[in-house]
Amino acid sequence: MRAADLPTVYGASYSVYAQALRLTLWAKGVGYNLVEVDAWTEGKQPAYLARHPFGRIPAFQHGDVRLYETAPTCRYVDEAFEGPALQPSAPSGRASMGQAISIMDNYAYRTLVWGLYVEQVEGPRCGRRPDPVRLDASRREAPVCLAALEAISPEGEWLSGDTLSLADLHAAPMFRLFAEAPEYDELMSSHPRLLKWSDRIKTATQPAGLFDR
Ligand SMILES: N[C@@H](CCC(=O)N[C@@H](CS)C(=O)NCC(=O)O)C(=O)O
Missing domain, CATH: 1.20.1050.10 (Glutathione S-transferase Yfyf (Class Pi); Chain A, domain 2)
Incomplete structure (x- = not known):
């Protein structure tokens, strides 16, 4: 995938929720760009609130798909990309x-x-x-x-x-x-x-x- 086509994670490296999303991308073998956003400062500014109205991290973008809330974002990653299935089939x-x-x-x-x-x-x-x-x-x-x-x-x-x-x-x-x-x-x-x-x-x-x- 060209760097410009890679998904982007908006979040801080200390965030457990951002880590969960990044672990999911890693387990799928999907590269991504990381834009550092501190939850307590930039995360509460209008520019970021346009991406995540609740001002939490992470947020995510892949092409036109813009998501927030970690669990559904990880499901999207599992279903949208090649790689090992990360959801049970039953x-x-x-x-x-x-x-x-x-x-x-x-x-x-x-x-x-x-x-x-x-x-x-x-x-x-x-x-x-x-x-x-x-x-x-x-x-x-x-x-x-x-x-x-x-x-x-x-x-x-x-x-x-x-x-x-x-x-x-x-x-x-x-x-x-x-x-x-x-x-x-x-x-x-x-x-x-x-x-x-x-x-x-x-x-x-x-x-x-x-x-x-
Ligand atoms: N429900 C959110 C929770 C995300 C969350 O709470 N992230 C923390 C950082 S690990 C945060 O943004 N905290 C800032 C705050 O509570 O204002 C999700 O599933 O993504």
Whole structure:
């Protein structure tokens, strides 16, 4: 593909959602241009809001196709480009994949990333003290998220079955941050299958070169 025909990702390299989209492009073997957009500054300016009315990252463009919201954007990437299929073919597998992604978006991102990792690791690095109420709520909700993810594919090696799917790539960047939270080892010790998955997806996605640790 000529550089001008490559899709473009608008987002910051620190963003877990931008990383999920970039991992999907990487897994498909699709090159892309990256336009750095910081979610908190340029992301709230009119030029970017024209691309993403909610001012979040990432946004995406491929020819005339302009998208935002990571899950449907990744589905588009899987369906529009050649490369390994990243969605199960059976309806039940596809539903499990969607369910895992929804759990990440609606519960686990808030709890594992913001509630445990940001509160205790990223926040203090920036001079903020953890909020005990938020921390307490996140510690209570985290086991529910982990049990739900572990229950989705009781047999398979990946989150939604036997093959790597968009669910794994969606969850991978979030689990990388959660793994730095002080509670990670203890919480994951009650979820041995999820712990194995977490190690497996970390190893599988390392070659993408998106993570500096
Ligand atoms: N629902 C969005 C979530 C994207 C998201 O929350 N991105 C974060 C960065 S990882 C962001 O833009 N945060 C800025 C903000 O919350 O204002 C998606 O699926 O793409």
